[in-house]
Amino acid sequence: MRSKPPFHASPSPRDNMLLQTPAQRQALLDRSKTVAMVGASPNPLRPSYTVFSYLRTQGRFALSPINPTVREIDGVTAYPSLTEYAAEHGAPDIVDVFRRPTEVLELTREAIAVGAKAIWFQYGVINDEAIALADNAGLDVVVDRCLKVESARFNGGLSTTGLNSGLISSRKRSSAKP
């Protein structure tokens, strides 16, 4: 039915190499401090800007756009490449990828080369070769998920909008900014 089934809805052999469960993704977000967003756009109509703007105003991560066509987005310095980002900031905890699936292989090699700890492929960015490459290099890999949505899932944001966070708990959590 669906032209592109959601990756998380179609169990396959590659599932075991991905961070497929909410707890795994939450743990990744909890231990991460720096995010390099490859393909972040300054155009407010682009999904990447929505994610960038959300994460920036949350103040949740030290966020850097990776985009050779801009110098900054909303006052945040952009870098032309992951390599140039890493030269200044060191290895990013997460490389968040907004690129066509056919254009991510070289980028994945670069992420591995700069020592990125995790690579996060946004909705629709599915490239089996890149996934296997990153996994073999020991990176944590998330596929066909949105960094904004997953952040919001664990900080209560999704729940403010009637979305199914999948979270059940009777523990009192500290107040989080949605």
Add this chain to the structure above:
Amino acid sequence: MQDRQFGFATRAIHAGTPPDPVTGSRVMPLYQTAAYVFGSTEQAAELFQLRSYGHIYTRISNPTVAAFEERMASLEGGLGAVAFSSGLAAQLAVVLSLAQNGDHIVSSQNVYGGTVTQFTVLLKRLGIETAFAPVEDYAGIANAITPKTQLLFAETIGNPGGTIADLERLAEIAHKANIPLVVDNTFASPYLCRPIEHGADLVVHSATKFISGHGTVIGGVLIESGKFPWHNGRFPLLSDPSPGYHNKVFTETFGEFAFLMRARAEILRDVGSQMAPMDAWLLLLGLETLAIRMQAHVRNGKAIAEFLSNRPEVEWVSYPGFATDAQHALVQKYLPRGAGSIFTFGIRGGRDAGRCFIDALELWSHLANVGDTKSLVIHPASTTHSQLNDEEMRKAGVAPESIRLSVGLEDVDDLIWDLDNALKAAVPREPVTAR
């Protein structure tokens, strides 16, 4: 957190309502407020541009209502939900999210009379045409779909005739035509059936019924599966730039959330048919006992149906839960935990005997609602379906002698005592032989 798939009863009690992070309140607080203070002008702008999560104005979202929505999404196995002021408002929002002037929808004809009227009168006035076909006429349904058809609509258990929809077959027809299957699951509740598991793309409810369970609230909700490809070219309202929202392309900006975001940010926002926070609070309370209430409803419903089927005053009982019922295979497939507790029967002596029967009841409440702890009774031909002409009524499965019961949770012996007295009062002792 742990990666556990919690069961239905657990989710009915917990989903959407973790302890309040500020006060520790274990019960979801009632956020009885119209609006919400912004943290800064920047935060306000982010909220209005739909880039951030949070509340602006209770017409669009409210924390108590959101908790109800999340719980319903969890129980139906959906991506998310949007609550409305009534079931009719929820289904209207589904139509308005997908169809506009010049478009077309296809509906089962075995549906609630108010739905038929909404489709044939209100939607027609808005330029949206509806084609009806019997829910089991698969060729008729497939043939009714035109290039302008935007959705296929059916009820899990038809009101009031009790026709069971073959959801998987309907989903196949809809998906072949690249349109979503929309299922009104009111009479089953997610405890008895979860249409998304059988291929439905959208589920709507009158939350007034089993979800409230206590007859306290008018409310509705839509739940989306998150699996339908809204970018398939057939839904420009979702995949073209939206003049109502900064020219955002909902399918591009929100991905799998496109439908839910548009239903809330444009339809709910612009129609103003939001659920009241107090109503959501009562619905959350009702949902906590949904599983055990439905078990008891099914048990009592079966006992009453069996009682009636053995009475000489009763011409017929249309209860899909009977093993001998023509729809039994569908019940076993889609409603393995029971066929609910709402059904019709025909009393010997037709319309007049029916009127006499209802007037003689002491414990059963004569009113226009179903899915209450209290047992309810009504004569559809003169009430819920009275806007329909005879032909429409017949198509909807309503006979002049039909009496609809919604079996509640009282002691079943008391319910039977009352029915026994009313049957005796309404129909002469000696069965009429020549009719």
